[in-house]
Amino acid sequence: MSFSVRLASASLAGVCAATVAWQAVAPASAAQQPGDFQRFLSRADVVVVDVSVLDRARQPVRDLTASDFTIVEDGRPQAVEYFRHIDLPEPPVPPATWMRDVAPDLARNEEISERRLVVILMDDAMIPFDVQMTSSARQIARDVVDRLGPKDLAAVVFTRDNRRTQNFTRDRARLLASIDAFESGGYEPVPGGERSPQPFFLDAMHTLFRAVESLAAIPERRKAVVYISTGIPLLIDTPDVSRTDHPYLNWLARQMLTRAQRSGVNIYTVDPGGLDGIRGYMLRRNRRPETFIIEQIERSPTFYRDFLQSIADNTGGRAFINTNEFTSRIGQIFRETGSFYLLGYRSPNPRADGRFRRLQVRVNRSGVTVNARRGYYAPPPPELAARMGAPPNTDTALAGLVPKTDLPLELITLPIAVPGRSEAAVILTVGLRAPAARGDTPIAGDAVDLLLRAFTPEGDDRGSTRLAVKVAPDQSLSGEVGYEVLGRLDLRPGRYELRASAASEAWAESGSVYGYLDVPDFAREPVSLSGVAIGVTPARIAGNAPVIADLLPFVPTTQRTFTRSDGVTAYVRVYQGGSSAPAAVSLAARVVDGHDRLVADMPATLSAGRFAASRSHDFQYEIQAASLAAGPHLLTIEVSIGRHRARRDVRFEIQ
Numbered sequence: 001m002s003f004s005v006r007l008a009s010a011s012l013a014g015v016c017a018a019t020v021a022w023q024a025v026a027p028a029s030a031a032q033q034p035g036d037f038q039r040f041l042s043r044a045d046v047v048v049v050d051v052s053v054l055d056r057a058r059q060p061v062r063d064l065t066a067s068d069f070t071i072v073e074d075g076r077p078q079a080v081e082y083f084r085h086i087d088l089p090e091p092p093v094p095p096a097t098w099m100r101d102v103a104p105d106l107a108r109n110e111e112i113s114e115r116r117l118v119v120i121l122m123d124d125a126m127i128p129f130d131v132q133m134t135s136s137a138r139q140i141a142r143d144v145v146d147r148l149g150p151k152d153l154a155a156v157v158f159t160r161d162n163r164r165t166q167n168f169t170r171d172r173a174r175l176l177a178s179i180d181a182f183e184s185g186g187y188e189p190v191p192g193g194e195r196s197p198q199p200f201f202l203d204a205m206h207t208l209f210r211a212v213e214s215l216a217a218i219p220e221r222r223k224a225v226v227y228i229s230t231g232i233p234l235l236i237d238t239p240d241v242s243r244t245d246h247p248y249l250n251w252l253a254r255q256m257l258t259r260a261q262r263s264g265v266n267i268y269t270v271d272p273g274g275l276d277g278i279r280g281y282m283l284r285r286n287r288r289p290e291t292f293i294i295e296q297i298e299r300s301p302t303f304y305r306d307f308l309q310s311i312a313d314n315t316g317g318r319a320f321i322n323t324n325e326f327t328s329r330i331g332q333i334f335r336e337t338g339s340f341y342l343l344g345y346r347s348p349n350p351r352a353d354g355r356f357r358r359l360q361v362r363v364n365r366s367g368v369t370v371n372a373r374r375g376y377y378a379p380p381p382p383e384l385a386a387r388m389g390a391p392p393n394t395d396t397a398l399a400g401l402v403p404k405t406d407l408p409l410e411l412i413t414l415p416i417a418v419p420g421r422s423e424a425a426v427i428l429t430v431g432l433r434a435p436a437a438r439g440d441t442p443i444a445g446d447a448v449d450l451l452l453r454a455f456t457p458e459g460d461d462r463g464s465t466r467l468a469v470k471v472a473p474d475q476s477l478s479g480e481v482g483y484e485v486l487g488r489l490d491l492r493p494g495r496y497e498l499r500a501s502a503a504s505e506a507w508a509e510s511g512s513v514y515g516y517l518d519v520p521d522f523a524r525e526p527v528s529l530s531g532v533a534i535g536v537t538p539a540r541i542a543g544n545a546p547v548i549a550d551l552l553p554f555v556p557t558t559q560r561t562f563t564r565s566d567g568v569t570a571y572v573r574v575y576q577g578g579s580s581a582p583a584a585v586s587l588a589a590r591v592v593d594g595h596d597r598l599v600a601d602m603p604a605t606l607s608a609g610r611f612a613a614s615r616s617h618d619f620q621y622e623i624q625a626a627s628l629a630a631g632p633h634l635l636t637i638e639v640s641i642g643r644h645r646a647r648r649d650v651r652f653e654i655q
Helices: 034-041 132-145 172-180 199-216 247-263 277-286 291-313 327-338 382-388
Strands: 045-052 070-073 075-076 080-089 115-123 153-158 166-169 224-228 263-271 339-345 356-363 369-371 375-377 411-419 423-434 446-455 461-471 480-493 496-505 509-519 533-539 567-575 587-595 598-608 616-623 632-640 644-654
Touching: 034 423, 034 587, 045 070, 045 327, 045 356, 070 339, 115 132, 115 172, 115 199, 115 327, 115 411, 132 153, 132 172, 132 224, 132 327, 153 172, 153 199, 153 446, 166 509, 172 480, 199 224, 199 247, 199 263, 224 327, 247 263, 247 291, 247 375, 263 291, 327 339, 356 369, 411 496, 411 509, 411 567, 423 446, 423 509, 446 480, 461 480, 480 496, 567 587, 567 632, 567 644, 587 616, 598 616, 616 632
Parallel strands: 115 153, 115 224, 224 263
Antiparallel strands: 045 339, 045 369, 070 075, 070 356, 080 339, 153 166, 356 375, 411 423, 423 480, 446 461, 446 496, 496 509, 533 567, 567 616, 587 598, 587 632, 632 644
């Protein structure tokens, strides 16, 4: 079965467009502001090249200026008119592993301009059913997740079956769970089969195009696609698409390259087939000894690997093929994407002829390796563009990759069972913090328009609610005011992406924030937990609080930074599903600090009798903030019945 690449639509009342800013370093001419980049790109003859420069030890060279670079297009040197150095340092090793591996339960739409966006594109359409290739593909993707920095965002996308796709997140557990679901879509490469039309080719090429086009819509960011695939047997270096075996796919590949080249999307291709690859697979499957079959087996794999090499070369990425060692290659991807130079110039040949313009980037320093795309395709002639038609509509493909940050927002999502219903009540608490005044006018009150939506991983809308709430913001926050608004969505068990957008009348700004949630099957699972609600005294002001009055004993807050004088309470509901008689439940509540030291521990046994009436039991835990040292902490609540377990984690900070 084929599934289109559709992640949750991010229109959210038109407030989810990404806004990012980069710091200019050593501009080519006068000081350039972030908006200069988009104004520079507005001309049709502008070409932007991102360049990574490595020394002999394969480490980034970070001290170059515009005058150190020479760009040559089709043999003619060009003047560098736009220059920026972007540097994302290697992430420090955290003192406690949970600080890297446990995702916050709180989502923020914090500034994302210094983050990498990495799409891990797992080609289940083209990777054949082979145990070794499947295992290698998963390990390559895991290596990518392992190298992510604390500010990086990654997504996992499949080319054929996207039921386990994962939109952009820092949550390593969610990324790894998506990767572990990878399986081959059943493609069977046969000698000479590269000339026959295949739906697998279409699935793979459409998804690659959509991933690039969606990333291209986000300006001035380090954007990379790690394409884990044995390749698509397409010849894309000819400008005449009518002379290829797959003219539409060839044309679509050219469109993809054009978008990647213009917007700085680097494609890194990794062949999980290793040294043997498609050739080894064909040899193992072949039962015919005829010479012409053996010759085809030797020739066919070159089409697949040439495709991987070509799209990497033409987008400034790298092709890792003919190798069985992947981990160090993945490290090289992050070194190259962590420090690079953005160069812009005006093409001396503005003709729309669809032809390839060759590029060469030189640096006037010895002993360095320069990595940049080797050229770009000019726009096609109008008559050819009209004949081929428009690219596929991708409005929902990887839509809304990043939230809008103009209005600072926070989001907590809490699933709670509703007796007698298969749907769970999902409580959403949206917190807002903003400057205390605009000019000399203090903020005495606000009217907020809030839209809450839930999507499946495939992008299907599963519910929404809109709220208009008036609140009097808390003026006690230092230099800020803040409030929280509560909402509710009823959702069936499953995986969801939850998105909230808010428009503030007082600040005349809007923003959006995204969160992810697994809703347990409370009625069936032997033991499960609701979300953890955190209450704090003194409490923030909350709008629409009555929506949770019958579900929780207090209003859950998005606050995760506390002082030693705060009263902090954690609340969770324990459930026993199924039809068996209730059993005793082992419970443990513990707190560890930023050095992984246990600083609080509360084991308990919940007797079977406590679950007799409703098959659920409420548990509250007082976090002794006054006894905790300043710094990060992790609260873990875990329950078990025999081998069945459930766990919730909450990260928080003590000031």
